[in-house]
Amino acid sequence: MATYVFPGQGAQFKGMGSELFREFKDMVREANAIVGYDIEELCMFDKHNLLSKTEYTQPALFVVNALSYLKNRQENNEKIDYFAGHSLGEYNALFAADVFDFETGVKLVEKRGQLMSMARGGGMSAVIGLDQNTIEQIISINKFNLEIANCNSPSQIVVSGLKEDVTAAREYFLEEGAKHYVILNVSGAFHSRHMQEYSRMFADYVGQFSFNKPSVPVISNVHAEPYSDHLIHQFLIEQMTNRVNWTGSIRYLLEQGQTEFVEVGPGQVLTKLIDAIQQTTTIEVTKSISTQKEVSEYTQTTLNKLGESSFQQVYDVKLSYMVSFLPKGITSAEMIIKLARSNILGFYGASGLPLDRIEQDLTYINKELGKLQPFGVGILGGAYNSNDQEILKLLLKHKVANLEIQGYKNITPALVQFRAEGLVRDDHGIVSINHRIIAQAKSIEDAEIFLSPAPAYLLEDMVLKGLLSQEKAEWLMNIPMVDDLYVESTITETNRMLDSAVLLPAVIKMRDLRTRSTSWPRTRIGSAMQIGSPETTGLSFFLGADFVVTRSINQATVEAGLSNMAKSMLDRARDKNSAIVPKVDCFESGEYTMVLHDNMYFAERADLLYRLFYNNDSWYEIDEEERNRIQELYLGQTFEQVQDNLSAILPKSILKRAERNGKVAMAHIYYWYLEQAQDLAITGDMRHSGEYHICFDQAAAACNNWLSGTEMETWENRRVDKLAEKLMLEAEMYLNERLSELKS
Template sequence: MKTIMFPGQGSQYKGMGKELFKIFTKEVQQASNILGYDLEELCVKDPERKLSKTAFTQPALYVVNALEYYQKHQDSQPAYLIGHSLGEYNALLAAGAFDFETGLRLVQKRGALMAAASGGSMAAVLGLQLDELRQKLTDGGYTTIDVANYNTPTQTVIAGPQEIINKVVKDFDGQGIKIVPLNVSAPFHSRYMKPAAEEFAVFLRDFNFSPLQIPVIANATAKPYENNNIADLLSTQIVSSVQWTDTIRYLMGNDITTYEEIGGVILTKMVKEIREKCTALAIERNVQVATVNTPAVVTQTDMPVREECLSTRLGSRAFREDYGIKYAYLAGAMYRGIGSKELVIRMARSNMLGFIGTGGMSLAEIEKNIQGVQRELTNGEAYGMNLLHNIIDPAFEMQTVALFLKYGIKKVEAAAYMQMTPSLVYYRLSGLRKHHDGTVICDHKILAKVSRPEVAEVFMRPAPEKIVNKLLEERLITEEQAALSRMVPMSYDICVEADSGGHTDGGVALVLLPSVQRLRTDIQKEYRYNTPIRVGLAGGIGTPQAVACAYIMGADFVLTGSINQCTVEAGTSDAVKDLLQDINVQDTDYAPAGDMFEIGGKVQVLKKGVLFPARANKLFALYTQYNSLEEIPEKTMLQLEKNYFKKPLGTIWEETKTYLRDKGDQRIIEEAEKHPKSKMALVFRWYFDYSNKLAFEGNTDEKVNFQVHTGPALGAFNQWVKGTELENWRNRHADKIGIKMMEEAAGLLKETLVMLNN
């Protein structure tokens, strides 16, 4: 079992390829014509000393690597091909992804873009374990430094702004840590290469890639390339760390014993250290993957040896690959940042997907959260943002979409939609482009949370023509995007939301999921989409049993909510988490939704230890019974002012007017002054904002007025972890919960299959 390795930038030297150029004259002339200069002269003589410059190094090294491979290994049949950074292009060439000329054009553009980057530097840290290095960087406050190369257990390359790298070098030297500054012009494989990566991604759109004939392990993921993600990984590689150590560990897990390096010994020495000091990564084999239309069940003969193998295979493989995650398990958004950036980052670093809860946030707060996530997640990790339908202020919804587009947000969780809006259609369509084979690429993924089949159907169908035409008239989309919109649904990923915390229709999973799955079958047949629609399940997912049931029912993924807000990372107060930690399944109730108060929308909230649901329902009863505040009996008014609002309702109205004026909503004030019932609704809605604020602040003096969105799934979770380390919320982390839920669900499925076969 053999692997062939191709070196990257840094392995070049004057005189390289001298003998090869005499043999492969046709390829050398072809390369010189493409590059516009004499390649042989550059490599052998380097008269202008350009060989060490990135724009020249990368094409030259690509050609020499390719020629040596042609000479010595073209007829060999390795089990895998790998390359370090630039060398990955040679690995893909050898695997048949593209021809020699195409690969050179890709490398030429890549080298030019990377050479154009500036303002940063890199340094190799030697003799320090990775955990020690990370701690040193944290202790030194070097938050702008990224790890660029995980070369070996004791050789790591860091990248960042020039002045900060200089400080780190001086600091580490003073501590006796061996650190070597690298002669480069930019911080390669770091967050600072994002502009180059984005431009390269656009360049790659003009190329087609052939199916790989030999597996190639990607630097960015330490996992094999898939035929449908070559372009994505090539652009991601520029901004991602080179996962060389885990690449070799992956091969060790696949029983690779022989490693042959093209053109040198640098990689060979790295491999020797990794094999001596590291364990192999466990490789999962012989597990059937659930398809879109079948439950995730395996036969006894294909049963994995370890349950965690099955846990990573539950649900739709295509879904996991499209979103770049290990588990078909998501952490849904929760109002006003309870689904926090810290929670999302934690999930992403465990190869899972979470969504930041933007509901109730200002645009400035949303932008700050995006920036925070993008500072931390620089290696292509998966994350998403919530996009909440704003009935009252559609303009805000469009402004939110504009913000997402500004920051390149590729994944959104669409919630509370009953029909398509221009904002949502704009987001979807602005990410459409045509592949060379005629298929449509959807760069903007929408995960649609729905609780009714008729809403699911709206998302499963293409964007409404009327909205598409309006966006086209406003020049927000191109004519091509308008045409492509007829070929794809608004969303390929439908999340059926049964009874849940927060906004809910109180649906039953056993009824809703099959209904939407059947609808999916009909819609697929009608439109014949190239990509199958996937249907997942949310609501009531609080135990491994619930997860297992979801997958037995054929869910393509599961999404959790309530259980994640009682974790360390959740963006709510400790006082709320203390309350939630002790609830059982019967400790929730339904109350009016503040943002949909007038139309009777419902949210599921905490009942135990608070009076909010009773008081909120009282306000809605008064709203339906009376036509104005003046009609409410004086005794009731005094009770509201004393216990609910803590101030006169007249004062509340003045504060509400001030808030609306500051937002530029004078029209709403004028309407309310004309219609007393509308004024009453605005005053009552103040209480909902107030009760939310009390909960977020953890004001225990007003605990009875806490508004806490949660469902009974958290009560079930609490019972499941009772008597374990996870009983205390201070030991609960969203990613660890997700992994434990998936692994134990896999164990339950395994036990069930064994029973069925006995």
Template sequence: MHAWIFPGQGAQRRGMGREVLDRYPERVREADGLLGFSVAELCLEGPEERLRDTRYAQPALFVVEALQVLAARDEGREAPGVLAGHSLGEYAALFAAGSFDFATGVRLVRRRGELMARGVPGGMAAVVGLGPEETAAALRACGAGGVDIANLNSPEQVVLAGPPHELDRVAAWLRQEGGGRRVRCLPLQVSAPFHSRYMRDAAEEFAVFLEDVTLREPRVPVIANATARPYGPDVAALLARQIREPVRWAETMDELRARGVEEPAELGPGTVLTGLWRARRRPAAPAPGAASASRTGPVPGTAPAPAPAAAGGGTVEGPEAVRAEDLGSAGFRRDYGLRYAYLAGSMYQGISSVELVLRMGRAGLLGFFGSGGLGPDRIEEALRTLADRSGPGRRFGVNLLHTPGDPRREAAVTDLLLRYDVPFVEAAGFTQLTPALLRARFRGARRDRQGRPVPGRRVLAKVSRPEVAALFAAPAPAPLIGKLVADGALTEQEADIARAVPVSTELCVESDSGGHTDAGTALALFPAIARLRRAAADGATPPVRVGAAGGLGTPEAIAAVFLLGADFAVTGSVNQCTPQAGTSDAVKEMLAGAGVQDTAYAPAGDMFELGARVQVMRRGTLFPGRAARLYELYRRHGSLDELDAGTLASLESQCFGRPVAEVWQETREYLARTDPGELARAEASPRLRMALVFRWYFVRSTRLALRGDPGGRVNYQIHCGPAMGAFNAFVAGTPLQDWRRRHVDEVADRLMTGAAEIADGYLRTVKRAQE
């Protein structure tokens, strides 16, 4: 297979593009107009300091490489079957693959250069003669915790990024501790620590910029720097990630070879990538004491090393280490389009907010909007925003909450999910299959060209009981499907697929958690439900995937569920204490101070009469005790009239903040508008009327918390599990101790990278024991 590859920043030099700039004058004028300077003058005459300036170097290099693409086509050169670019070079590869036109490419790299030039002060250095794992060990040994591995160029070359004084420390340590090996640490002429943690703000701003740019899935495979795998439809997300994550060039070369590439054609100034390709092809004996093999091949000994490639970086473990990207199911990550097998689960009343979900999506992750407790208008407003701002990748999910007493609401939410074509649905609270749930799953189902069933959308079911899990792990019952067809809710083709595939291919085992919970223990519950993976498989469809939720607030907990066999992990409580969460600052302050012992169980307002429970914050609020008192009064009495005057007075002062008569009048007016049938039943049943009045307190306590009402703090209802306290202990003494710095994607990164380190240590311990 033929391949074109494109170098990145660092390859630019005076005189570049001489052979193409005069050939395409209209394109050059177009670029000049967009950039505000003469590209030809800069490329051919300099000055050098401008060619080294990121703001000018990136667009100039892109223009030259894009024009070389046009020239190669006009000359009839063999078309590539695969493309790749190093850092900035990836934009030329995407242009060649048809992801965007020339003018769009110029605008993209101009903005990218501007944002990256505004990064924090720092620099980059190439380490030649050490592999990634040895370099990571050297960083730990010399205490350079602020330095990231930015480019993984080859088994004998990596690029570092970080503060200049720490890079100098690394260079000095390598000179002194090189162990007789020919190790060089060469500073690169760049103005910032690219492809590292220090580019996070630039990456976030670029992701927002990309929301208004039309990007198409490549027509020819383009291997992404961030994943070393081909781009899919998630072009925007990967381009944003690329700014702050390592350039995985050695793995990219492996991917090209796996596709049958023998010698790629390098389009752009210089031949640095060709040198890396040829050096990678040469066998090399491992150095004394070095690891003999890794994911990126043998660590070289004395074989000549190529010159450092263009600049790039991010924190990366050694090549044999378990990475956060390795945890869980690769198929799950592929099907959901994620870099981690990690989800931010929904939290009711929009606490899992639109902004939280969008931020997760921009980071290559997925969150579920919390639709529970919201009216149709609020939900539709959220879905409209998510659909408009999620970009071409459409990486967002929405919660569908089972409402046994109100099937009309369930149906209305499903209608919205279908109208806005929500790609991922989190089904929560279901104890049985319902028409609305099956419509959400199978409406729009079809068969692909190979005849394989493709359901309408993915439904991830939260379960805490094996019998409920079994319902989701099997196809829907034929009578229920038949009724949906008879009612016109599904077509015959959709029904045919519903009879053939499980209701859900992902089950999330929910152990003891915040909010509604069966208080299950993960060590007992997860293995029992995970066995359904094989028991439900019939060979015609893949087994269901099983993930874990509840109690996941530390890297240790995340690592534990993956070692138990979880395909993915779902967090909840910890995301409630982030800047993106849709609750009040007052609640976030309370959560940030919580310990693992600061939660309690209380009656659930939406299932009050059934005695269902939710787990809530205990510290700083009297809600658990007051809610329990209301439930006890309901159990012992048949009506409000049976309550003595003292009890009524205490309820009015402590719980309601107003007379009981006013509470009932407000409830009555609400039901008259929304559910006249329920109102009629309440007028005829004193006990139901009492229950509705008591349930009013649960609505009030939630609203007080969401608003952060300072006068109502003692009545705040805050759904929360002990994972919150565990996370607080984990980040104590770090910048994330302040909840204002706990961005939801940063929480994901900290938990998953920490879990990978723990899993790696465990596996190495096992291996040593076996040896």
């Protein structure tokens, strides 16, 4: 089993490729025509000392590596299991795997070299003899503007950052035990966040090329795992601003059973590094329930053991489990159909979509499902989502009986009307509830509102206005506003998660007290406490939840309404790849939301916009240079153009407030940026992948950890219904195991 590896910048030397240029004359001429100089002369003689300069090194080394590989294949036809390359060498790995041809490879590395050579004010240094954790601690404690750029081996790590910090850090690393601290002869902070400007320029260039699926797996430097077919552009762009995880890449290959490594190109630099990595790597094999076949061995009776049986009966589903909606159709019509056909409850994400799109999708869902299968529609509350009345009219028109609401802090007339339209009294005087509402609660106060009937003053006002009959108003006085309520954590800047494990029992206790002291129907209480693994699912039921709610984990499924690129970014992410950004509806309360932050600048930009909002009373108080930069890089248009665009989608009441209050107008800028960034993730615009606004919380991270090494590791193999079944089955197993341990 062989892995071919290609060296990167630093392996070049005068005279390299001497035995290759004459044999591959046509290819050399092709490369010369692209770069505009004689590569053979540069490599053989280097008369002007250019070979060490980045813009010349990269094309020259790519050509020599490529020709070396072609020569090898002429002489050796052994089967190759994997390709990998160190930094620049990764382009040779992709060339060898038929992702692009020789001409494209030369063009890419020439552009890459040109852009990297433009970087100024940065530096890099090789730290020999310290491990990664020690290096990160030294950087953190001393607040150096540095980051790890290359993990070449466990004891050879390169740091990158501002030139003055690279120089100043030398004595600190040596004092902590580094054997050597070698400052490299480069002008830029390569493989760090300081290369973002050049990365964006490279993204624009890369976008013009189309790539093929690798014929042999290629290991990504950044992710230390094989390239995803859908993310080749993204991985190439990421490489410029992220560390070269060579140690992780080789360890991944060792875990796959790779034992033979062939270095192709000048020198033996990588061979020595691989030897060092092998000497410090122990491969462990773990076993878990991982395949769908294993899951299917459990019977259907196991599926419905967890949770409240009345939830399953009322909604006609097989699980006490619900897929909560994400807006803008991310929880898509296709997802709802897939769930309903498997008798699992899901809610279509209507908020943020135009009404004609919502009606089109509801027509499609009803046509596919008929009248019997369970599903619902979800809407968001808040000032920026004020079209709930129009959406609820569509639900009535299409006879949708189930509604999920998120972000509501009070009961609105539209909710009361939806509830009232489903009330029917039979001949015996018994009122049945045919329009069901499931509400999100993030506090005791939220729960108290929804566990109670609609406020009397609101019912009276609606009767006076002719919006509600007196009879139905009287019925509503004895019916809680919701049939089901689920608790969910609130995220703040200082506390990433206000624990719903505390909130859940408190809300259950409040519900039980109300049920005993009134004649109101019993409201079921569910949990959305970061449900993404069997453990958190089992814990929710152990704490008394009647049902569980998932949301973020369903984005990385085949049926989700996100782009393939966004899904591929999601399914490989872990907890460290998350960040928090303020929610535009919750500036005053300080509530945040968790987003994906893997080689992306969306979170930093969102945070800067919020800080500008916080520190200024008007857009025009901001420094003109800063305003222009934001308009050009963040918004892609002027402040005034954003306001004009918002006038077509925001309620008039909000727009009038913005005219009177500059701070409200600034909040609109933030809202616009978040909305546009979410649209980019949905459409999959590769040129702006660093600005994707993607929900990624602890549940999504836990789900990826849980599914790692299973058939569902990648989104292409995650079906939303099978994910639900697997999660509930393994939660049941987890609870049984824990209870058995406690008994023993």
